């Protein structure tokens with residue numbers, strides 16, 4: 001008998017992952033954007049709100065000047081681009097990725113400035129303001145559109161998440177609300193992190209944002225399961241995948257933002273660096 005396959009497609013782990021993939025077939029990008037990226041969660045009125053906090057985390061990380069290079073890959077982009085706004089001055093090419101064609105199409109339509117695309121201007125204006133470079137928001141919007149040259153399919157549960165499409169490891173990764181939202185349990189979360197780490201060159205930086213202690217979220221008809229993770233769980237997973245953690249911040253979701261679209265308790269931001277091979 002051949003040795004049991006260790007690929008994620010076999011056994012209980014494979015069944016859990018297959019169920020996640022099935023649940024995403026009902027994911028509605030427009031509903032997801034409405035739930036998370038429009039008021040009340042899209043509130044820019046105070047630095048204490050979740051959007052300013054998250055955009056500040058990303059802007060501060062890039063402002064160090066330590067994170068730059070030729071390519072940055074965004075893992076599990078979904079229908080959103082806010083997570084790339086502070087990156088676009090530091091990379092020649094940004095590669096967006098998602099599991100679903102519906103989300104890749106939403107991103108393509110935004111890049112092409114199609115009339116029915118989501119209005120990210122409040123986010124772009126805010127990032128221009130906190131970066132303090134005097135950049136006009138339309139300038140940053142066009143700059144990001146110009147850098148977003150590839151929008152690729154991805155599956156973080158595969159040992160090679162991008163299949164054979166990646167010619168060389170990226171200089172940096174970004175991933176927001178993806179790994180915990182697509183993993184049925186902690187071991188698959190850790191394996192997914194290990195898999196995406198193969199996309200990053202040694203010494204490369206990873207900006208990882210996610211949900212703390214969340215068990216579900218809604219996106220139209222879809223109700224998606226989320227593996228609840230704590231700060232310690234995230235730190236352990238990063239350590240197992242060979243990262244050094246430069247910065248770890250958490251944000252506690254205020255009751256006013258607990259609006260029934262999920263049961264998230266908080267948000268984490270990590271600036272991690274893949275250890276160079278010695």
Ligand SMILES: C[S@@+](CC[C@H](N)C(=O)[O-])C[C@H]1O[C@@H](n2cnc3c(N)ncnc32)[C@H](O)[C@@H]1O
Pocket residue numbers: 021024027075076077078079080083098099100103154155156157175176177178181182
């Ligand atoms: C909660 S959304 C995050 C979207 C976006 N990054 C954000 O910050 O809002 C999770 C995303 O993971 C994608 N996804 C689902 N299964 C995946 C898989 N196996 N590998 C990679 N991405 C997957 C979904 O299509 C969805 O766009």
Ligand SMILES: O=S(=O)(c1ccc2c(c1)CN[C@@H](CF)C2)N1CCSCC1
Pocket residue numbers: 036037041042050051054177178181211214217226257262264267
């Ligand atoms: O923290 S958010 O409200 C947010 C944004 C996205 C998500 C969640 C929370 C929680 N559920 C996740 C499901 F995976 C998706 N936020 C939305 C505005 S921009 C900063 C992030």
